[in-house]
Amino acid sequence: MASNNQPLPGFRDFPPRERLQSRYLFETWNRVARRYGFSEYEGPILESADLYLKKSGGELGEQLFRFEDKGGRDVVLRPELTASLARIAAAQQRDYPKPLKWFEIGRCFRYEKPQRGRLREFYQFNADILGEASPAADAELIALSIDVMRELGFDEEQFSIRLSDRQAWINFAKDHGIEASQLDSFLQVIDKIERDPDEKMKEKLKPFSVELEEVRSFISSAGDSCSENLSEVLNDLRARKLDRFVEIDLSIVRGLAYYTGVVFEVFDSGKKLRSVAGGGRYDTLVSIVTEGSSELTATGYAMGDCVISELIKEVPSALIQYQAWLQTQATCDIYIVIADESMRPDALCLGHAIRESGLAADWPLSPAKINKQFKAADHTLARFALVIGSEFPELKLKNLNSRTEETIPAGSNIIDVIKARLEAPDGPLLA
Amino acid sequence: MASNNQPLPGFRDFPPRERLQSRYLFETWNRVARRYGFSEYEGPILESADLYLKKSGGELGEQLFRFEDKGGRDVVLRPELTASLARIAAAQQRDYPKPLKWFEIGRCFRYEKPQRGRLREFYQFNADILGEASPAADAELIALSIDVMRELGFDEEQFSIRLSDRQAWINFAKDHGIEASQLDSFLQVIDKIERDPDEKMKEKLKPFSVELEEVRSFISSAGDSCSENLSEVLNDLRARKLDRFVEIDLSIVRGLAYYTGVVFEVFDSGKKLRSVAGGGRYDTLVSIVTEGSSELTATGYAMGDCVISELIKEVPSALIQYQAWLQTQATCDIYIVIADESMRPDALCLGHAIRESGLAADWPLSPAKINKQFKAADHTLARFALVIGSEFPELKLKNLNSRTEETIPAGSNIIDVIKARLEAPDGPLLA
Numbered sequence: 101m102a103s104n105n106q107p108l109p110g111f112r113d114f115p116p117r118e119r120l121q122s123r124y125l126f127e128t129w130n131r132v133a134r135r136y137g138f139s140e141y142e143g144p145i146l147e148s149a150d151l152y153l154k155k156s157g158g159e160l161g162e163q164l165f166r167f168e169d170k171g172g173r174d175v176v177l178r179p180e181l182t183a184s185l186a187r188i189a190a191a192q193q194r195d196y197p198k199p200l201k202w203f204e205i206g207r208c209f210r211y212e213k214p215q216r217g218r219l220r221e222f223y224q225f226n227a228d229i230l231g232e233a234s235p236a237a238d239a240e241l242i243a244l245s246i247d248v249m250r251e252l253g254f255d256e257e258q259f260s261i262r263l264s265d266r267q268a269w270i271n272f273a274k275d276h277g278i279e280a281s282q283l284d285s286f287l288q289v290i291d292k293i294e295r296d297p298d299e300k301m302k303e304k305l306k307p308f309s310v311e312l313e314e315v316r317s318f319i320s321s322a323g324d325s326c327s328e329n330l331s332e333v334l335n336d337l338r339a340r341k342l343d344r345f346v347e348i349d350l351s352i353v354r355g356l357a358y359y360t361g362v363v364f365e366v367f368d369s370g371k372k373l374r375s376v377a378g379g380g381r382y383d384t385l386v387s388i389v390t391e392g393s394s395e396l397t398a399t400g401y402a403m404g405d406c407v408i409s410e411l412i413k414e415v416p417s418a419l420i421q422y423q424a425w426l427q428t429q430a431t432c433d434i435y436i437v438i439a440d441e442s443m444r445p446d447a448l449c450l451g452h453a454i455r456e457s458g459l460a461a462d463w464p465l466s467p468a469k470i471n472k473q474f475k476a477a478d479h480t481l482a483r484f485a486l487v488i489g490s491e492f493p494e495l496k497l498k499n500l501n502s503r504t505e506e507t508i509p510a511g512s513n514i515i516d517v518i519k520a521r522l523e524a525p526d527g528p529l530l531a
Numbered sequence: 532m533a534s535n536n537q538p539l540p541g542f543r544d545f546p547p548r549e550r551l552q553s554r555y556l557f558e559t560w561n562r563v564a565r566r567y568g569f570s571e572y573e574g575p576i577l578e579s580a581d582l583y584l585k586k587s588g589g590e591l592g593e594q595l596f597r598f599e600d601k602g603g604r605d606v607v608l609r610p611e612l613t614a615s616l617a618r619i620a621a622a623q624q625r626d627y628p629k630p631l632k633w634f635e636i637g638r639c640f641r642y643e644k645p646q647r648g649r650l651r652e653f654y655q656f657n658a659d660i661l662g663e664a665s666p667a668a669d670a671e672l673i674a675l676s677i678d679v680m681r682e683l684g685f686d687e688e689q690f691s692i693r694l695s696d697r698q699a700w701i702n703f704a705k706d707h708g709i710e711a712s713q714l715d716s717f718l719q720v721i722d723k724i725e726r727d728p729d730e731k732m733k734e735k736l737k738p739f740s741v742e743l744e745e746v747r748s749f750i751s752s753a754g755d756s757c758s759e760n761l762s763e764v765l766n767d768l769r770a771r772k773l774d775r776f777v778e779i780d781l782s783i784v785r786g787l788a789y790y791t792g793v794v795f796e797v798f799d800s801g802k803k804l805r806s807v808a809g810g811g812r813y814d815t816l817v818s819i820v821t822e823g824s825s826e827l828t829a830t831g832y833a834m835g836d837c838v839i840s841e842l843i844k845e846v847p848s849a850l851i852q853y854q855a856w857l858q859t860q861a862t863c864d865i866y867i868v869i870a871d872e873s874m875r876p877d878a879l880c881l882g883h884a885i886r887e888s889g890l891a892a893d894w895p896l897s898p899a900k901i902n903k904q905f906k907a908a909d910h911t912l913a914r915f916a917l918v919i920g921s922e923f924p925e926l927k928l929k930n931l932n933s934r935t936e937e938t939i940p941a942g943s944n945i946i947d948v949i950k951a952r953l954e955a956p957d958g959p960l961l962a
Binding site: 105106107109111113114115122123134138139140141144146147148167168169171175188190191192195196197201202207209211221229232234237243247336339340341342390394432445446448449451452458459460462465466476479480 | 536537538539540542543544545546547548550551553554565566567568569570571572573574575576577578579596598599600601602604606608618619621622623626627628630632633638640642652660663665667668671674678766767770771772773820821824825862863875876877879880882883886887889890891892893896897906907910911
């Protein structure tokens, strides 16, 4: 592995250019979450296996990075964050007023076959509301999931939210004589209805004595009135003028076992990719995780970084916005060109003073030709180069965008001059 | 483990209040690194064991979280970041102009006995310069390490940098007939000179046929002239007026085997805690990691989050600055009080418009008494509450600091009013 300088399969390196793409997502997620009044939290990467094995259910169990630590503990790299959150919220809930509106941006790990949009190590943005049973909390998260997409440059032609309610399926199951103990496996079957061919679905539905046609007709007949929760969620989103992004689709049930009510997924309109994000209500997970010692209603939302990154590349409005953002990511405000090497001590003194003023400054660490220094300056995307030469304390300030130059006379407050130029838009500088 | 809701031993939960402390460190690290012209990168949490076992040397090998993944690979949770960086830099170096000035803030893992300032999962800030052999790069990192401390509210009475050069020890070893193959183990002994009692030191020095007195006298005789590199580093720092933070101390050699030249550690002046940060030159690591296929001179710096967090609590100037920062961390700009529940749809519409303007807004998700809503507003640290009641579209805006109130008449541009109030300092508002 190491000899070809590559990371493990399904893992990624983020040299600065790739890191900017993560940073773009993190800043967007962070900004929207804060705008919605969420506070940041974080959990450990490593957890007791018990927490994720017994509690999350579904297919995660087989995808765990699981091992025994030096102390003989059965541990896992977290495959997602909800069980950790349930544990932390249960421990902390007395110290925070309800509802808790918490968000997190962190790494998760699943041992899967690496493929487009699916890796073994990925970032996930989680936003959860705990201690609020009303559908207003579900609507708040769905609104947030819409605004994350819009903030990334997607509009209603490019994505939609498919909204469902597991409660509707619980009622369906009851009406069709499916036992409560069979419910999880029944929902696992429904979860695959878009992917599995009809013959396979029919086979998988047999143990539940339900016809595929009944299931399909239940899904297609669903409207606003199919669940009181969904109708409340839609009313709330309508008041925010966000209902146009949402359609009811009961074929969405979400893979994980812990969901109990309203669930939703975000899809690109072309449906070329798997779901971009999703979430739902999990009112019993805190009780399951704490073995009954705490109860806390909860609803959550999560978006990974892999699928959305693919989608940004495919949708021009999103890609253009990302590229415009990239152009603002200069690695310094001002690059100091040392035109006369004997001035280096003065350049260091000046450069340090500029940094102390809060600006970002860089300069060549060892002697270099002036051309090479200007090339390095261009590489940083800095708007200005400050040239220090034998005329010091007179200096030259060069605008690297407009390629204009001004002389800063001896005795000027250089930092004030630089700050004024940085605040002004680009244009011809004083000659 | 899970039944008491606690994380694994040596691991931490970060509910929002604890997370703010991490966020304070991250923002400071990030700000200083960018001011110095560093670009952010990141590596994977999981790496091939080979990378960290064979390359880093020293005591890390015994502290690894190491296991076999489902594909039979021998893997580790990274105990630090330098070997990953060497791997990534080797793979990427053709795509970036030299020197690379890269920084990272991420999690590392060491299986140690959890104690004050030392945990099994911690954050580490890394700043490295690759492709620059001159001591100017070392000075740049030492200056950065000083500015990180100052930015956190520490001054020269409260910390110092102890500066050394492994090259001086390499020369010492040569002069005393210590074989090159013994050098690593000799430096491991020197590394413990402050912790081990004299008797133990004497015993440990025996295999090298060196007297403790010789070692001590070598350390105490060292001045600016003991190494050309150190003297260049000091000249550079003098030009920046930062030399007052630095003292030469050859007893510093750093624990890891890969250091080759200038090394340094940051200590609190009371020396009550282990070193707060440290770094040094590692010119051969890229070649070792790539089995000779790449060469890249390098020097690096790292600070963990555990010791510095302890130190902030102990030093009043640092603690006061942190607490002042905490007061600025409101979870929203404006809290909407719904005084008349029938107005909720209008409140949602207005709240959403405020969020779309880029401001952070929050409101009660379910009906609540007005007193309770104002209490919730106080909890968010929001400066303003917007009260929507039966007089709508007339609104009331309440300054939660000054406890003054103004009426916003129907027809006003509410968002403009709020933005103007948020930009103005607190004072008596119009009645």
